[in-house]
Amino acid sequence: MGFKRHATARWEGDLKSGQGRMSTPQSGLFEGTRYSFGTRFGDEKGSNPExxxxxxxxxxxxxxxxxxxxxxxxxxxxxxxKAEVQMETAPGPHATGVHLTVSASVPGLSAEEFAAFAENAKANCVISKVLAIPVTMDARLA
Incomplete structure (x- = not known):
């Protein structure tokens, strides 16, 4: 049996002076969180899709x-x-990759074993599979 998750977004106005609101109605985590050109491509306070x-x-x-x-x-x-989405703006905004930085405390595990488990998780995480962009990672055993 499958399931679905969703979020909503509304945008009003043009790209640079307009603004939008994003919500997660299923969880209620955020409702009407503001996003704009400035929050997405600048340092303005607010969220963004990336x-x-x-x-x-x-x-x-x-x-x-x-x-x-x-x-x-x-x-x-x-x-x-920590996941960092790398964005480029030319020839138009696009994501070029995601870099994962992972630190874990796992008793009884060697660094080599951890690296293998970390790579397996990177390859098989649902979001990694959804992305059509390269996913890179740094993983270290703390």
Whole structure:
């Protein structure tokens, strides 16, 4: 049995002076969060789609790694993941990749074993699979 998740966005106005609102009605995590040209391509306060993609990837990856470790008989004390979406603006805005930086504490695991589990999670995380852009990563055992 499958399931669906969704979020909504509304944009009003032109690209540079317009603004939008994004919501996650299923979870209620945010409602009407503002985004604009300035929050997406500048330093204005507010969210943007790339930030949300990065949050989704970091969360998904951490859970995937936990699951893979569990199936191998290991329990992580913690997994910290940072996902950075790399954007370029020419010849038009586009994502060129995602870089994952992972630090985990897993008792009884060697650095080599951890690296193999980390690569497996990178390849099999749902968000990694969704992306049609390269996904790179730094993973280290703390």
């Amino acid at each position: 930030e949300l993609l990065a949050a989704a990837h970091a969360g998904c990856y951490s859970m995937a790694l936990s699951f893979i470790l569990q199936n191998a008989g290991h329990t992580a004390e913690r997994i910290d993941t």
